[in-house]
Every structure is written in structure tokens, then in C-alpha cells.
Amino acid sequence: MKQIAIAGAALLLIAGAPLSAGAQAVGYDGGAEPPHAADAGTPKRDFYDVAAFADRIEAHIGGATMSSAQKRSAMAELRSIRAQLAERIARKGGELRDWDRELINARLTKLSDRIGGAGV
Numbered sequence: 001m002k003q004i005a006i007a008g009a010a011l012l013l014i015a016g017a018p019l020s021a022g023a024q025a026v027g028y029d030g031g032a033e034p035p036h037a038a039d040a041g042t043p044k045r046d047f048y049d050v051a052a053f054a055d056r057i058e059a060h061i062g063g064a065t066m067s068s069a070q071k072r073s074a075m076a077e078l079r080s081i082r083a084q085l086a087e088r089i090a091r092k093g094g095e096l097r098d099w100d101r102e103l104i105n106a107r108l109t110k111l112s113d114r115i116g117g118a119g120v
Helices: 002-016 050-063 068-091 098-114
Strands: none
Touching: 050 068, 050 098, 068 098
């Protein structure tokens, strides 16, 4: 019984401890940097505005020096990404969840890198 009380007290101390100076609390308010955006290579400004990121990629494809076959392939991939985005938004009543956003951003970043946009 004494061991349980000691373990409970230790948990209370850990739970009440303030974050260290290097740690960052990540909440759902959108104020903190998305947890995996840097890992996926997605520029921070694009994490929440995936439609703007897709629009910039489309504009880049239009002006890029690629063969017409490469442009068609890139546009087909972009249409597929936008269809997936619409499906993910519709699934949750008009809201895009962060993990869905991460998936879409990863695909957009991969496409951007493929066409030489480097984050466009």
C-alpha cells in the first residue's frame, strides 16, 4: 500500500512539473507548429492551407519547362490529390483533420519535389 502511495505522489509531481525551456506544447488551437509538418517537408505556411499549396503547384506546372507528357502526369496526380482532399473533407462534415492534412501535404510536397518546385 505504501508503494502505491509513493508511485501516486511521483505521478502527481511529474504531471504538475512545468515544461522545460526547450519543450513545446502542441495543442489543437493551430498556434503551435504542426507536429509533423517539418518531417514531411511541408512548408509551415502550407500545413493549414492545402488548397493554396495545390494552387501554387498547379501554377508552377503550367509555367514549368517540362514535356507535355510530364505536365499531363503531374496534373493527373494533382487532380487525384484534390479528389482525395475533397473526399476527406466530405467525410468529416466539411472539416479536415490534421492527420488527413498531413497525408495531403505529404503528397503535395512529393509532387512539388518531383516537378522541381521545392515547396513552390
